[in-house]
Amino acid sequence: MSQNSSRYILFAILSSCLSSTSTLFKVQGVAVIDPVLAATVGVLFAGIISWSYLIIRKQIPKWQNIRQVIIPLCKLTLCRPVVSNILFTIGLSMSSGIKAVILTKMEPYLVIFWVWVLDGKRPSNKHLLLLVIHILGAALLSMGEVTMVSGVDFGDLIIIIAVITAGLSYRYAPQVTKFLTPVQTSTITETAGGLLTAPLALFFCPLIFTADHLAGWGYIGIHAIMFYVIAIPLLYASLQGLDGWKSSALRATGPLIAVPIAWVFFGERLGFWQIIGALIVIITSGLVSRAEKKKEQVLELD
Numbered sequence: 659m660s661q662n663s664s665r666y667i668l669f670a671i672l673s674s675c676l677s678s679t680s681t682l683f684k685v686q687g688v689a690v691i692d693p694v695l696a697a698t699v700g701v702l703f704a705g706i707i708s709w710s711y712l713i714i715r716k717q718i719p720k721w722q723n724i725r726q727v728i729i730p731l732c733k734l735t736l737c738r739p740v741v742s743n744i745l746f747t748i749g750l751s752m753s754s755g756i757k758a759v760i761l762t763k764m765e766p767y768l769v770i771f772w773v774w775v776l777d778g779k780r781p782s783n784k785h786l787l788l789l790v791i792h793i794l795g796a797a798l799l800s801m802g803e804v805t806m807v808s809g810v811d812f813g814d815l816i817i818i819i820a821v822i823t824a825g826l827s828y829r830y831a832p833q834v835t836k837f838l839t840p841v842q843t844s845t846i847t848e849t850a851g852g853l854l855t856a857p858l859a860l861f862f863c864p865l866i867f868t869a870d871h872l873a874g875w876g877y878i879g880i881h882a883i884m885f886y887v888i889a890i891p892l893l894y895a896s897l898q899g900l901d902g903w904k905s906s907a908l909r910a911t912g913p914l915i916a917v918p919i920a921w922v923f924f925g926e927r928l929g930f931w932q933i934i935g936a937l938i939v940i941i942t943s944g945l946v947s948r949a950e951k952k953k954e955q956v957l958e959l960d
Contacts, residue, residue: 665899666895666896666898666899666900666905667896667900669892669893669895669896670892670893670896670900670905671911672889672892673889673890673892673893673896674889674911674912675911675912675914675915675916676884676885676888676889676892677762677884677885677889677890677893677912678759678762678912678913678915678916679884679912679915679916679919680880680881680884680885680889681750681755681758681759681762681881681885681916682755682756682759682916682919682920682923682924682926683877683878683880683881683884684696684700684747684750684755684877684878684881684885685750685751685753685754685755685758686755686874686877686924687874687875687876687877687878687881688747688750688751688874688878689751689874690870690871690873690874691871691874691875691878692859692863693744693747693748693750693751694744694747694748694855694858694859694862694863695859695860695863695865696747696874696878697743697744697746697747697748697855697859698744698852698855698856698858698859698860699852699859699875699878700743700747700852700878700879700881700882700886701739701743701848701849701851701852701855701882701886702848702849702852702853702856703878703879703882704844704848704882704883704885704886704887705845705848705849705852705886706849707882707883707887708841708844708845708848708849708886708887709845709849711841711845711887712841712842712845717839717841717842719838719839719842719845719846723837723838724837724838724846726837727833727834727836727837727838730830730833730834731830731834731838731843731846731847733826733830734827734830734831734834734843734847735846735847735850735851735854736851737823737824737826737827737830738824738827738847738851738890739847739848739850739851739852739886740851740854740855741820741823742820742821742823742824742827743820743851744855745816745817745819745820745823746758746816746817746820746821746824748813748816749813749814749815749816749817749819749820750813750817751813752811752812752813752814752816753811753813753814753817754926755916755920755924755926756916756917756920756921756926756927757811757814757817758814758817759912759913759916759917759920760913760917761814761817761818761821762817762821762824762912763912763913764818764821765821765824765825765828768821768822768824768825768826769825769828769829769902771822771825772825772826772828772829773829776829791938794935794938828897828902828905829902831843831893831894831897832897832898832902834894835894835895835897835898840891840892840893840894840895840898841891843891843894844886844887844890844891844894848886848890893905
C-alpha cells in the first residue's frame with residue numbers, strides 16, 4: 659500500500675469517526691429544535707466558519723474554477739446539504755443516534771446502486787446476496803427492543819432515504835475537487851444549501867431561545883463543526899485518491915467509536931435483535947469492500 663493511498667484511507671476513517679460521533683450531538687439538538695430549522699442553521703453556521711477559514715488562509719475559490727464545475731457543484735449541493743441533510747435531520751428526530759449511526763453505513767451498497775442505475779454496471783450476484791442480508795440487518799436494527807412485530811420505525815426509513823441521496827454525492831464530489839479544494843467544495847455547497855432552505859425554514863419554523871433551546875443550539879453547533887467543517891472536507895479529500903465505494907466502505911469504522919460514546923454519555927442502548935442487526939450491517943459493509951478489492955486486483959492483473 660502506497661503512502662498516498664494510506665493518507666486517503668486515513669482521511670476516510672477520520673471522516674467516518676467524526677461524522678458518526680457528530681450524529682449523537684445532533685439527535686440531542688433536534689429533540690428540542692425543529693429539524694428543518696436545525697438542518698438549515700447548521701449548514702449556514704458551518705458555511706460561515708468555513709468562509710472565515712478560507713479568508714484567513716487566503717484560499718477563497720476563484721470564479722473561473724467554480725464555473726468549470728458549476729453543474730456537478732449544484733448536484734452535490736442538492737444531494738448533501740439540501741435533500742440528504744433535511745431528510746436525515748427529520749428522520750433523526752424520530753429515531754435514535756445510535757441507530758442512525760449504523761444505518762448510514764449502508765452507503766457502500768448505495769454507491770454501487772447508483773453506478774448500476776446511472777452507468778448500467780450491474781452488481782455481481784455475490785453483492786446482491788450481501789445486499790439482501792444487509793437489508794435484513796437494517797430491518798432488525800430498526801425494530802423494537804422487545805418485539806419483532808412492531809415493524810420498522812418511520813424515522814429509520816427517512817434516514818435510509820437520506821443515505822440513498824447522500825450516496826449519490828460520491829459521484830459528483832470527485833468531479834468538483836478536480837478544480838476546488840475539499841474545504842472550498844464543502845464551504846460553497848454548505849452555504850448554498852443553507853441559503854436555499856433558509857426561506858422555507860424561517861417561514862414555517864419560529865426561532866425560540868429558551869434555556870432548553872439554547873442548549874439544543876449548542877448541540878447543533880457542535881454537530882456542524884464536527885460534521886460539516888471537518889468531516890465532510892475529509893470525505894471529499896479521501897475521494898481524491900479513493901474510489902467512492904472504498905471511501906464509503908471505510909465509513910463502517912465510525913460505529914466503533916460512536917456506539918460506546920452513545921452508551922456511556924447519552925444512555926442509548928440496543929436490544930438483542932438490534933445488536934444482531936447492527937453487526938450484520940457492519941459486517942456486510944466490510945464484506946462488500948473486500949469483494950470489490952479482490953475484483954479490482956483481478957482487473958489490475960488482466
